Amino acid sequence: MKKVMGAALGILTAIGGFVDIGDLVTNAVVGSRFGLSLAWVVAVGVVGICLFASMAGRVAAVSGRATFEIVRERLGPRVAGANVVASFAITLLTLTAEIGGIALALHLASSVEPRLWIPVAGLAVWLVLWRVKFEVMENVAGLMGLLLVGFAVALFLLGPDWGELLRQAVPPSPPGTEHAATYWYYAVALFGAAMTPYEVFFFSSGAVEERWTAKDLATNRINVLIGFPLGGLLSLSIAACAAVVLLPAGIEVSALSQIVLPVAQAGGPLLLAVVIVGIVAATFGAALETALSSGYSVAQYLGWSWGKFRRPAHAARFHVTMILAVLLGVGILMTSVDPVMVTEMSVVFSAVALPLTYVPILVVANDPQYMGRYVNGRFVNALGTVYLVIVVAAALAAVPLMIATGAGS
Amino acid sequence: MHRGQQEPGQATASVADALVEARSAAETTRLTVDLLARGRVTGPVADTALLDQLDALDEADRALTTLVPPDVTSSDRRTEGLTTVGDLTDVVVQAREWVAARSGGDLAGADAVPADADALLDDLAAATDAVEQALSEAGGP
Amino acid sequence: MNVGDLLDAHVEEPEGARVGVVVDVRFALAVTEPEGEGGEEDRENPDAPLSEHTATRDEVGAARLVGLLVSPRSAGSFLGYERTDVRSPWPVPQLVRRRHRGTFLVDWADVAEVRTGSEPVVVRLAAGYERRSPAL
Amino acid sequence: MTRERIVDARLHLLSRQVLDADGEPVRAVDDLELTGPDGQEARPGEAVRVGAILVGPSLFTRLFGGAVLASRLPRIAWSDVAHVGTAIELSVRSDELDADWVELWLRDHLVGRIPGGRHDPEADG
Numbered sequence: 001m002k003k004v005m006g007a008a009l010g011i012l013t014a015i016g017g018f019v020d021i022g023d024l025v026t027n028a029v030v031g032s033r034f035g036l037s038l039a040w041v042v043a044v045g046v047v048g049i050c051l052f053a054s055m056a057g058r059v060a061a062v063s064g065r066a067t068f069e070i071v072r073e074r075l076g077p078r079v080a081g082a083n084v085v086a087s088f089a090i091t092l093l094t095l096t097a098e099i100g101g102i103a104l105a106l107h108l109a110s111s112v113e114p115r116l117w118i119p120v121a122g123l124a125v126w127l128v129l130w131r132v133k134f135e136v137m138e139n140v141a142g143l144m145g146l147l148l149v150g151f152a153v154a155l156f157l158l159g160p161d162w163g164e165l166l167r168q169a170v171p172p173s174p175p176g177t178e179h180a181a182t183y184w185y186y187a188v189a190l191f192g193a194a195m196t197p198y199e200v201f202f203f204s205s206g207a208v209e210e211r212w213t214a215k216d217l218a219t220n221r222i223n224v225l226i227g228f229p230l231g232g233l234l235s236l237s238i239a240a241c242a243a244v245v246l247l248p249a250g251i252e253v254s255a256l257s258q259i260v261l262p263v264a265q266a267g268g269p270l271l272l273a274v275v276i277v278g279i280v281a282a283t284f285g286a287a288l289e290t291a292l293s294s295g296y297s298v299a300q301y302l303g304w305s306w307g308k309f310r311r312p313a314h315a316a317r318f319h320v321t322m323i324l325a326v327l328l329g330v331g332i333l334m335t336s337v338d339p340v341m342v343t344e345m346s347v348v349f350s351a352v353a354l355p356l357t358y359v360p361i362l363v364v365a366n367d368p369q370y371m372g373r374y375v376n377g378r379f380v381n382a383l384g385t386v387y388l389v390i391v392v393a394a395a396l397a398a399v400p401l402m403i404a405t406g407a408g409s
Numbered sequence: 410m411h412r413g414q415q416e417p418g419q420a421t422a423s424v425a426d427a428l429v430e431a432r433s434a435a436e437t438t439r440l441t442v443d444l445l446a447r448g449r450v451t452g453p454v455a456d457t458a459l460l461d462q463l464d465a466l467d468e469a470d471r472a473l474t475t476l477v478p479p480d481v482t483s484s485d486r487r488t489e490g491l492t493t494v495g496d497l498t499d500v501v502v503q504a505r506e507w508v509a510a511r512s513g514g515d516l517a518g519a520d521a522v523p524a525d526a527d528a529l530l531d532d533l534a535a536a537t538d539a540v541e542q543a544l545s546e547a548g549g550p
Numbered sequence: 551m552n553v554g555d556l557l558d559a560h561v562e563e564p565e566g567a568r569v570g571v572v573v574d575v576r577f578a579l580a581v582t583e584p585e586g587e588g589g590e591e592d593r594e595n596p597d598a599p600l601s602e603h604t605a606t607r608d609e610v611g612a613a614r615l616v617g618l619l620v621s622p623r624s625a626g627s628f629l630g631y632e633r634t635d636v637r638s639p640w641p642v643p644q645l646v647r648r649r650h651r652g653t654f655l656v657d658w659a660d661v662a663e664v665r666t667g668s669e670p671v672v673v674r675l676a677a678g679y680e681r682r683s684p685a686l
Numbered sequence: 687m688t689r690e691r692i693v694d695a696r697l698h699l700l701s702r703q704v705l706d707a708d709g710e711p712v713r714a715v716d717d718l719e720l721t722g723p724d725g726q727e728a729r730p731g732e733a734v735r736v737g738a739i740l741v742g743p744s745l746f747t748r749l750f751g752g753a754v755l756a757s758r759l760p761r762i763a764w765s766d767v768a769h770v771g772t773a774i775e776l777s778v779r780s781d782e783l784d785a786d787w788v789e790l791w792l793r794d795h796l797v798g799r800i801p802g803g804r805h806d807p808e809a810d811g
Contacts, residue, residue, distance in 0.1 A: 063772045064601025065703065072714060073701045077745055080701070111453040131802050177550045211599035249436040252429070255461035257454060261440055264450040272451060303703050303714030303741070304789065312803045314710075316792035319803075359642070363631075366638045370772055374600075381638045388639065409426070551728045552740065553695045553718040575695040577736065579770060582688050601772075608691070610770050613736040615720060615728075619694065661730040676731065686692055 010219060013142025014227020015234065020286035021101035022094065022193040022347040023235045024148075024279065025340055028259040029408075030186050031242030032252055034175060035168040039236055041187045045194025046232035048387050052195065052358060053203045053228070054221050055365045055380065060207035061217045063370045067204045067357055068300030074360045083356045084301040088294055090353045091198050093346040095290035096329040099125065100339025101283035104256040109276050115334065122330035125287045129322055134209070134308040141285025147278030152237040154266035154275075160244040168243065185401040185408050188394050189344065192351030194232065195391075198293040200357065205296045209307045241266075255340060294325040344407065352398045354391050362388065420483035423476055424490045425549030427469040428540055431494045434462040434469070435537040438501050439530065445508060446526035452512035459505040466498045486547045493543045497536040504529055551666060559671035561620045563679075564662065572673060573653060574619040580611035618661065618673065619684050621653040634686065654681040693770065703773040704739065704762065706780040712762070713741035715774060719761065736764045739774070760787070 030038050060066050065073075068087075072080035102124075103117035128137055167173070174183045203224075210216065242253060245262035253259060256279075264272045292308065299306035299318045306318040333339065362384050365376045376384060402408075441458045444450040450458075473491050478484035506522045507529055523529040544550075559572045631643045660679035665672045693699060695718060704712040720728040721737030728734040738761040768777040776783075797803045 061600045064599075065772050069703050069714070076696065077701055077716070108454050108457050111456050130800075131805065131807070133807050208601070211601060213597055213599050215597065217600060245440075249440060250429075250432055251436045251440070252433045254430075254433070254465055255458070257458035257461045258437055260454060261437070261444065261450070261458065264444050264454065265440070268449045269451050272449075272454060276454075299711075301714070302745075303711055305711040309808060311806050312800070313793045313798040316789050316797040319797050320792055362639050363642060366636055367634075368636065369634075376638065381640075384639050385641075388642075551720045553700065553720065553736075554716075557696065574697060577693050577695065577699070578690040579693055580688060581691045608769070610767050611688075613693075613764060614690075615734040615736075616692070658734060659731055664730050673730075686694070 007219065007222065009139060009143075010223035011227045011230075012146055013139055014223045015230045016142035016145030016148070016282065017138070017199075017285055017289070018228055018231020019145065019148055019234050019238075019282050020094075020196070021097050021283045021339075021343050022196060022350070024101070024238060024259060024282070025253075025256070025343045026186070026189050026193040026347055027235045027239040028242045028246075029253045029344075030190055031239030032246040032258075033178060034183065034186065035243040035247055036165050036236070036240060037168050037172045037174045038183070038187055038190055039169040039239065040172055041190040042194055042232050042235055042239070044390065045191045046229050047383075048191075048195045048390070049199065050224055050228050051380070051383055051387060052200050052361070053224050055376070055384070056200045056204040056361050057207045057212075057220055057224070058217060058374060059361055059365050059371065060204035061212035062372065062374045063364070064208060064211075065370075066208045066296065066300050067201050067361065068297050069303075070364050071357060071360045072301050074363060080301060084297050086353050086356060087197060087201075087297050090346065090349045091201070091290050091294045091297060092325055092328060093342065093349060094196065094198055095287060095294060095325055096332045097339060097343040097346045098283045098287035098290055099326075099329050100333050100342055101256070102280060102287060103333070104339055105276055105279040105283060108257060108260065109273075109280070114339070115336070118330055118333045121284075121287070122326050125284070125291055126323060126326050128288060129291055129308070129326075130312060130319070134206075137288060137308075138285075141281055141288060144281030145278060145285050147274050148234055148238075148282055150263055150267065150271050150275035150278060151241055152234060154263040154271060155237045155240050155244070157266035157271075158241070158244050158262065160240070165240060165243065179405070181401060182405045182408055184397065185348075185405045188351050188398045188401060189347045189408070191390075191394050192347040192349070192354070192398070194235070195354060196347070196350045197353055197357050198290050198350075200361075201293040201296050202289045204361075205292070205300075205307070209309050291322050291326055295319070295322040348398050348402055348407075351394045353395070355388075355395050358391050359388070417480045417483050420476060420478050420480075421486050421547050424473065424483065424486045425544060425547040427472040427494070428490055428544040428547060428549055430465055430469040430472075431490075431497055431540050432537065432544060434465045434501065435497055435533065435540055437462050438504055439533055439537070442504055442507070442526055442529055442533065445511065452508060455508045456505065456512070459501060459508060462501055463498065463505070466494060466501065470494050470498070486543070489543045489546065493536070493539040497540055500529075500532045500536045503532065551664065555666050555671050556618065556664070556673065559664070559673045561618070561656075561673045561675065563675055564677045566674075569675075570620045570622040570652075572618045573621040573650070576616040576619060576655065577613040578616050579613050581608040582611065583608050615658050617655050617657045617682070619653055619655055621650050623649060623652070653684045655684045656681065691770075698770065699774070702770075704741070705773050705775045706783070707768075707775075707777055708779060709775075710780050712776070712780050712783065715739050716741050716745035738763050739767070 056067055059070065068084060071083055075083060099118060099121050102121040103114040106117045107114045212220065238259070241262035242259070245265055246253060246258065251258060260272060260275055263275045295318045296306060298321050304317045305315045307315055312319045364370050366381065368375055438459060441450065441455050445455045470491070473487055473494065476487055478487050503523055510522050523532065553575050556572050556575050561569050561572060563569055631646045637643055656675060656679050660676050661673060662676040663674040699718060700715050702715050704715060706712050717740040718736050719738040719740055720734050722728045723733050725737070740761050742760045762776065762783060766776045766778045767774060769775040
């Protein structure tokens with residue numbers, strides 16, 4: 001019984017942990033403009049993150065080395081240094097977006113303006129990182145993030161024309177009012193939102209911190225393989241809610257408040273409250289993961305001691321890095337930049353940075369000196385090569401598409 | 410063609426883009442007011458949603474004000490767009506006061522606050538129609 | 551002298567003709583095998599962390615400089631491919647190997663001079679130096 | 687049984703994580719110092735071995751050029767190395783190394799002084 005509970009908990013936290021501000025905003029924007037015609041990208045992204053996370057977790061568990069130790073060792077200090085700077089910048093951008101998301105969600109709950117919530121959110125993130133046990137932190141954020149299932153409930157209550165939704169999705173039929181370049185720009189953004197690199201840094205660093213056994217590796221693989229696709233369904237239900245209520249009304253999502261209107265229409269204040277708590281939890285959980293990832297990337301590159309398992313005083317530079325990252329994120333938000341815009345930037349640049357970590361992990365997962373008999377099998381390698389092409393293509397296309405479409409406007 | 414000016418077609422398309430944004434704000438306002446009238450949405454969410462729409466309208470207004478129309482047609486479209494966006498903004502401001510009044514603010518009876526949701530939705534429908542009209546003249550979707 | 555000085559150094563023949571750049575420096579580690587302990591078997595125990603054995607557990611002694619690996623082409627990262635026979639994931643190893651074709655090993659005994667004063671560092675080989683196979 | 691294992695610096699030594707005797711990370715290998723027999727200057731063509739692992743500023747001089755006085759560089763003697771695998775493991779504890787002074791300074795002057803800085807996160811909720 002305890003085993004079943006443990007497994008269920010792992011899967012539930014993986015579902016709750018999958019959706020963050022990037023998924024939330026990008027899916028709602030896409031749903032309100034393109035209906036479900038980009039649903040296939042979510043599917044591609046989910047398979048990709050399952051592949052990448054399970055590969056990175058296996059490499060970390062078997063070799064005892066986390067992502068950026070491997071990146072540096074394989075690429076040399078120079079290229080890896082550029083890599084770590086880029087990855088840190090994007091993780092910081094994502095952290096900024098998540099803290100902004102917490103503040104926006106609290107604004108929805110309270111009417112108190114986001115500028116007052118931002119420092120509070122930053123302080124709360126730091127306090128949890130400083131003080132709370134890793135497992136408690138992960139489980140509480142993941143389980144409460146599961147309240148986002150309210151979007152799926154709302155979709156059923158709305159009683160949409162399922163046949164119409166399916167027609168939008170397969171074969172993908174973008175609305176005639178949008179340009180092809182805009183369609184592909186949002187395809188890249190959606191891919192970047194599903195396959196965010198920080199999730200992988202976090203996952204692989206966790207494998208090292210928790211010193212996974214063969215058994216842990218198997219459990220975590222199952223958590224990812226079941227939890228992430230279900231999280232993807234959650235993302236799709238956010239897009240579908242927008243497609244059912246907002247798209248026909250001609251509403252283009254530009255703020256978090258619009259994302260929750262379909263939920264209010266379907267389920268009234270109670271379901272609305274559930275979803276807002278879910279958004280606070282999901283963005284808070286993701287803020288913790290991104291703050292940790294910013295510390296992981298720098299500490300692993302320079303070989304400092306790192307980890308949530310150590311007393312802060314025994315990972316002093318790691319904790320100082322995280323404090324600086326949170327302060328920077330809060331500082332950026334206090335310039336009254338629009339958090340939704342920061343989010344859109346962060347998912348696109350996530351797609352740009354993805355090959356920087358994907359390629360070294362794919363290479364090391366094939367190295368018998370590291371992996372012994374745990375090297376990639378033939379199927380994983382075939383899939384790995386397919387995604388190598390997708391990841392590189394998305395990274396190369398992202399910036400030109402962004403310029404051509406004026407960031408999707 | 411002079412420096413700093415756009416081609417006529419491009420300028421009219423920019424007007425249309427701003428009006429699409431305004432229409433989205435109008436529809437969001439309608440949805441929000443409707444939901445609040447039916448008790449489906451909480452006061453703070455409604456207030457935040459309308460505040461966000463005022464930001465969006467501000468942006469649309471700015472896009473129209475800073476445009477440099479190269480010919481008579483696009484200039485007319487711009488003027489019309491500015492008027493309709495301005496009128497719509499007034500209605501959204503009223504809607505926000507109505508929300509505040511409903512949430513127990515001490516505004517009941519003030520001149521600017523609409524009597525009920527229906528009166529407000531009528532005003533909103535008129536302002537939205539004007540935006541739609543301007544949008545179709547600018548060749549928008 | 552540090553290993554960092556030798557890496558990316560230009561390699562010249564005794565008469566000054568350039569033959570390539572130093573892409574790696576090879577050492578021989580004196581190691582003492584531990585008694586009756588195997589790396590792979592540790593991983594069979596489902597309750598032991600997979601990273602427990604961290605590859606090889608042999609005691610390391612002195613690290614003797616054996617020689618320099620010289621590539622006629624560019625320097626840069628190897629991703630760990632060129633001296634092993636790992637072939638996956640296609641097409642990464644194939645591309646990396648192509649860039650580093652013609653790499654050879656020269657014994658440290660065949661190195662006549664290392665000029666560290668100027669940028670780039672120059673390694674001059676002794677007359678009659680031998681090009682050896684770079685395989686590990 | 688003693689034998690020799692062949693390793694390449696870039697492939698197996700440089701940029702590898704250095705762990706102390708307790709498995710605590712110390713630094714990554716930024717460079718290796720070569721010495722001749724009896725600790726003399728390393729000379730071309732003659733017997734040379736690794737004298738020490740260099741950490742810290744040597745990373746920046748490798749990346750951006752320039753030089754730091756050799757005697758000022760934080761170093762870990764090669765004789766303190768116990769194992770070479772996916773990480774380089776030492777036979778000494780990191781407290782005994784002066785290579786880690788930034789970490790120790792931050793621990794004593796900043797992080798250790800914030801309330802809860804010495805709290806074990808695994809001990810309780």
